[in-house]
Structures are given as structure tokens and as C-alpha cells.
Amino acid sequence: MNAANGSQRSWFQRNRITLAPWLFVAPALLFFSVYVIIPIFQSITISFYEWNGLYNAQGESTATWVGLQNYEKLLDDERFFVSLKNNVIWLVFYMLAVPAGLAIALFLNQTVTGIRIYKSLFFFPFVISQVVVGLIFGWFYNPDFGVIGSVWKAAFCEEVINIVGNVSTRCTHSPPDILADETWATYGIIFAGLWPQIAYCMILYLTGLNNVSPDQIEAARLDGARGWRMLRHVILPQLAPATFLAIVVTVIGALRSFDMIAIMTRGGPYGSTNVLAYYMYETAISEYGDRYGYGSAIATVLFLIMLVYISYFLWRMYQDERGR
Amino acid sequence: MFPQPIQESSKSRQFLYKIALPVVLFLWLLPLLAIFMTSIRPAVDINSGNMFGWPSAFNLVENYIAVFTQSEALQYFWNSVKVTVPTVIISVSLACLAGYGLAIYRFKFALPLFFLFIAGNFVPFQILMVPVRDLSVRTGLYDTVTGLVLFHAAFQTGFCTLFMRNFIRDLPRELIESARIEGVGELKIFWYLVLPLVRPAIAALSVLIFTFIWNDFFWATVLTQGESSKPITAGIRALNGQFVSQWHLVSAASLMAAVPPILIFFAMQKHFIAGLTLGATKG
Numbered sequence: 232m233n234a235a236n237g238s239q240r241s242w243f244q245r246n247r248i249t250l251a252p253w254l255f256v257a258p259a260l261l262f263f264s265v266y267v268i269i270p271i272f273q274s275i276t277i278s279f280y281e282w283n284g285l286y287n288a289q290g291e292s293t294a295t296w297v298g299l300q301n302y303e304k305l306l307d308d309e310r311f312f313v314s315l316k317n318n319v320i321w322l323v324f325y326m327l328a329v330p331a332g333l334a335i336a337l338f339l340n341q342t343v344t345g346i347r348i349y350k351s352l353f354f355f356p357f358v359i360s361q362v363v364v365g366l367i368f369g370w371f372y373n374p375d376f377g378v379i380g381s382v383w384k385a386a387f388c389e390e391v392i393n394i395v396g397n398v399s400t401r402c403t404h405s406p407p408d409i410l411a412d413e414t415w416a417t418y419g420i421i422f423a424g425l426w427p428q429i430a431y432c433m434i435l436y437l438t439g440l441n442n443v444s445p446d447q448i449e450a451a452r453l454d455g456a457r458g459w460r461m462l463r464h465v466i467l468p469q470l471a472p473a474t475f476l477a478i479v480v481t482v483i484g485a486l487r488s489f490d491m492i493a494i495m496t497r498g499g500p501y502g503s504t505n506v507l508a509y510y511m512y513e514t515a516i517s518e519y520g521d522r523y524g525y526g527s528a529i530a531t532v533l534f535l536i537m538l539v540y541i542s543y544f545l546w547r548m549y550q551d552e553r554g555r
Numbered sequence: 556m557f558p559q560p561i562q563e564s565s566k567s568r569q570f571l572y573k574i575a576l577p578v579v580l581f582l583w584l585l586p587l588l589a590i591f592m593t594s595i596r597p598a599v600d601i602n603s604g605n606m607f608g609w610p611s612a613f614n615l616v617e618n619y620i621a622v623f624t625q626s627e628a629l630q631y632f633w634n635s636v637k638v639t640v641p642t643v644i645i646s647v648s649l650a651c652l653a654g655y656g657l658a659i660y661r662f663k664f665a666l667p668l669f670f671l672f673i674a675g676n677f678v679p680f681q682i683l684m685v686p687v688r689d690l691s692v693r694t695g696l697y698d699t700v701t702g703l704v705l706f707h708a709a710f711q712t713g714f715c716t717l718f719m720r721n722f723i724r725d726l727p728r729e730l731i732e733s734a735r736i737e738g739v740g741e742l743k744i745f746w747y748l749v750l751p752l753v754r755p756a757i758a759a760l761s762v763l764i765f766t767f768i769w770n771d772f773f774w775a776t777v778l779t780q781g782e783s784s785k786p787i788t789a790g791i792r793a794l795n796g797q798f799v800s801q802w803h804l805v806s807a808a809s810l811m812a813a814v815p816p817i818l819i820f821f822a823m824q825k826h827f828i829a830g831l832t833l834g835a836t837k838g
Contacts, residue, residue, distance in 0.1 A: 263672065362788045370802065434828055465557075530685070545673060
């Protein structure tokens with residue numbers, strides 16, 4: 232900038248280049264801070280209080296400081312550990328979406344007529360709401376009139392007509408009620424959750440496969456690589472960015488699982504399908520009065536778990552940025 | 556291309572593949588087909604246990620009309636529109652500005668700020684729940700459409716900024732530098748030069764955010780209570796309680812809720828996928 236000119240121009244004009252980025256970022260930053268950044272710290276603070284969310288007549292919060300008591304309570308809370316265990320089960324089994332998505336992507340990566348339509352139809356489950364997916368599968372699992380129930384009846388039950396002419400069914404084994412079973416309910420929900428998640432991973436891999444270099448495949452083919460060996464040594468390394476993204480979104484999806492549980496079991500039976508996300512909600516806003524402090528302590532634990540993944544993701548991005 | 560193009564394999568394998576495609580698709584979409592078949596059954600079928608056989612009558616129109624006349628579904632649907640559309644507009648606009656600011660200028664805080672948006676975008680909703688609910692209650696925004704819009708717009712700004720910033724950074728830098736040398740103002744560069752170039756990113760984000768917000772359930776339950784502001788996702792749950800064992804109506808309502816995202820996806824598939832893969836489709 233011309234120094235002789237500087238005194239005649241306004242302060243704003245002189246500092247244009249320094250100020251401009253802040254002006255562009257300010258609206259988004261302000262909005263994001265109010266609703267996302269600041270609440271994170273507020274939640275952590277509230278986790279050291281006991282609070283039912285109410286204010287007194289003077290408009291002051293009725294929260295009382297309890298220090299680490301909420302966290303100490305967590306250590307004795309069986310439901311908390313059940314939720315934590317279920318979160319681990321979700322993380323492990325949800326990961327099946329990654330190889331399954333890759334398998335479908337490989338199956339669909341052809342150029343036959345109508346393949347585009349097929350690809351979009353396979354992607355369908357991801358587009359619809361998890362609430363709808365939860366309802367569909369909840370009905371699928373229903374022992375009385377769902378798919379499982381009907382198949383079961385066909386296999387193990389017979390219709391009995393008594394003397395008066397009333398029809399009833401008699402079964403050698405009663406049909407399984409997956410969502411009411413403490414051992415199987417969580418797996419039932421995860422299975423339902425895999426449906427949209429596989430679709431998501433599939434689309435990531437289909438785009439990845441599009442970008443695989445044809446020259447390298449040709450070269451590997453000339454060297455005699457085929458099928459499995461080709462996939463492992465030539466294709467998968469090139470799909471690494473897609474795999475990374477698929478794992479990231481699947482981990483986050485698993486830890487965020489809430490909708491399906493709320494729709495299919497509400498955490499039951501006896502809290503056996505709870506995960507931290509749902510248990511926190513159930514605790515903070517419940518029929519028995521709100522427990523904001525304890526709920527926030529659960530949320531903080533969930534946040535710390537997620538923070539591990541967020542840090543890893545940011546670290547990867549930082550490496551990318553430096554590499555440019 | 557991998558796997559090997561099916562055209563290069565034997566006739567029998569090609570034939571097998573062409574059979575397998577529709578079969579696998581059918582199995583994959585079976586849950587959706589089943590719920591569609593249920594949604595057009597008359598109530599008689601449900602009561603008599605005819606859930607999977609041929610419907611005794613096709614009540615497509617009757618059932619869908621019943622959903623709207625016997626429940627608040629229309630209101631829920633309209634609420635979803637009122638929440639989703641402004642959210643998309645606000646978050647994408649804010650992200651265009653912020654993405655530009657973070658991509659074009661080389662200043663010390665560019666990267667930390669960018670990382671702040673990314674990190675915030677990945678946090679679990681529960682860590683925000685209590686303070687956001689409290690804030691909404693205190694400002695009178697609890698149980699209003701505006702309250703939902705403001706929160707969603709703010710939260711989605713994180714993802715949108717991540718996307719926009721990376722998109723703008725990949726634009727040819729010389730274009731902007733030369734405009735600056737010509738003495739064009741920063742705002743004019745943004746408006747006349749950059750904005751037309753980021754149109755594909757705007758399209759991708761709009762489609763994606765529309766779907767995310769339309770399908771949101773958590774915030775719909777946390778920030779709303781009454782019929783006047785409840786979006787369709789939370790509404791379906793209410794309907795599920797109202798239409799106990801009227802599965803044909805619950806199915807119809809669920810499918811209605813799924814229609815707008817499906818339409819948007821089909822209409823703008825390319826943009827949708829570009830958005831999901833964080834713009835990795837450029838190759």
C-alpha cells in the first residue's frame with residue numbers, strides 16, 4: 232500500500248486486507264459460537280451442578296454446586312455402564328457397514344444398461360429419515376404381525392379350529408420378540424441402523440472406485456494380479472481416502488445413534504438398549520423432573536469419547552493442509 | 556476399471572449378473588416395498604392378519620387422504636417446510652461468506668478458526684442439549700419454528716463452512732489476485748467473481764442440508780412440544796401413538812415424510828453425492 236496515500240484514506244481502507252477476513256467470518260462465527268461453541272463449555276460447567284432447569288422469581292438459576300458428585304454417581308450407575316457397553320457394541324457392529332458398503336459398491340461398479348438407476352435405488356435407505364427406518368424395522372420384528380412373526384407362524388404354527396368354529400393358532404415355539412428381549416434388542420436396532428449406513432458407505436466407495444487410476448489396474452493385470460489380490464494390493468490402497476471417510480462417518484453415526492433407539496425401544500426393555508446419547512436425553516428430560524446436571528455429566532463423557540475421534544480427524548486434516 | 560467389466564466375461568456370467576441385479580435390489584428394498592404395500596391396504600387386511608398376502612383392495616388414495624384428515628399430519632408437514640427452507644438459506648449464505656474469508660486470506664487465525672468449525676460440526680448433540688434448550692426457553696424460542704431454524708442454521712454452518720472453504724480454496728487464486736491489483740473491492744470480488752463460481756457447491760450443500768434438517772428427529776423432540784411447531788419426524792412418532800395398530804395409516808404417514816428428501820435426491824443426485832463425499836467427485 233502506498234504510504235504517501237495512506238494518511239488521506241480512512242482507517243478502514245488502510246486496514247482493508249487485515250479486517251476483511253474477520254468481517255466475512257464474523258456472522259458465521261457469532262452464530263456458531265452462540266449455539267455450538269459456548270454451549271459445550273456451559274454443559275461442562277452444568278455437569279458440576281445439580282439443577283432441575285428452573286429459575287426462581289428473581290430470574291436466577293436454582294442450580295447448586297455439587298462438585299464432582301455427578302461423576303461419582305456415574306461410577307455407581309449400572310444404567311450408565313450398560314449404555315457405555317452398548318455404545319461399544321454399536322461401534323463394533325456398525326463398522327460392518329464399511330466392508331458391506333464396499334461389497335455392494337464392487338457389485339454395482341459395472342456399466343450395464345440402467346446401472347445408474349440401480350445405484351440410486353440402492354442409495355435410497357440413506358435418504359429417508361431414521362425415524363421411518365426405525366418404524367419399518369420395528370414393524371418387521373413384531374412377533375404378532377411383522378415379517379418375522381409371519382414367517383415363524385408359517386414354520387412352527389398351525390391353525391386350530393375349535394368346536395364353536397373360532398380359529399386360533401397353536402405354535403410349537405412362540406415367535407421371538409426381538410425388541411423385547413434384553414439380549415437381542417440392541418443387535419436388532421443395530422441391524423436396522425446398518426441398512427442406511429451401508430448405503431452411505433457404498434456411495435463413498437462408488438465415488439472412490441471412479442477415481443481409481445485405470446493405468447495401474449491395467450499394469451497390475453499385465454502382472455497377473457486378479458480378483459482378491461488385485462483388490463488388496465492395488466485397489467484398496469487407492470481407496471484409502473474413501474475408507475477413511477467411511478470410518479469417520481460410521482464412528483460418528485454409531486456414537487450419535489439416538490433416533491432408532493427412541494423409535495424402536497426407548498432404551499428398553501429395562502434400559503438394556505440404552506446408549507449414552509439416549510440415556511443422557513432420558514435423564515435430562517424425564518417425566519420425573521429434569522436432571523440437567525447429571526444429564527450434562529453423561530453428555531460430557533460422551534463428548535470426551537467423541538473428542539478422541541475429532542482430534543484424530545483434525546490431525547489428519549492438519550497433515551493434509553501442511554502437505555499443500 | 557475394477558472389478559473387471561462384466562462385458563469381458565463369459566456369456567453365462569453376464570446372464571447371471573443381469574439376473575442378480577434386480578434380485579439383490581428387491582431384497583435390499585424389501586422393507587420399503589413391504590411398508591408401501593401395507594400403506595395401500597384396507598383396514599380389514601390389517602385386522603385379519605393379511606399383512607403380506609395380496610391386498611383385498613387397493614386403498615392408495617383413501618389411506619393417504621385419511622392420514623391428512625384424521626391427524627395433524629398436514630400441519631407437521633408444513634412445519635417441516637418452514638423449518639427446513641430458511642435453515643438451508645441461512646446456513647449456506649453464512650458459509651459462503653465465512654468460507655471465502657477462511658480460504659482467500661492468509662491470516663494467522665485462518666486455520667484455527669477453520670478447525671473450530673470442523674470440530675463443532677462433529678460434537679454429539681447431547682453436549683449442546685441442555686444449554687440450547689435453556690437458551691430457547693429463556694428467549695421465548697422454545698416450541699417455535701424460529702427456535703428450531705436458528706439452532707439448525709447455526710449448527711449446519713459448521714459443515715457448510717468446511718465444505719465452502721475447501722471449494723473456494725481450490726478456485727484459481729490468480730483470478731482473485733488480479734482483480735485485487737485492478738483495485739476491485741473485497742466485497743465486489745466476493746459477489747461478482749467468487750459467488751458465480753461456487754454455484755455447484757451451493758447446490759450440493761442446499762440439497763444435503765435440506766435432507767439433514769428434514770430428517771432431524773433429536774432437535775425436533777428437544778425444542779418442540781406442541782402441534783404448532785412439531786416437524787414431521789417428531790409428528791410421525793405422535794401419529795404412531797395415535798393410530799395404534801392402524802398400520803396402514805402409520806405406513807402411509809411414514810412414506811409421506813420420506814417423499815420430499817427422495818424427490819430432492821432424485822432431482823439433484825449429482826450434487827447430493829458431491830456433497831456427501833465432501834466434493835471428492837471432481838476426478
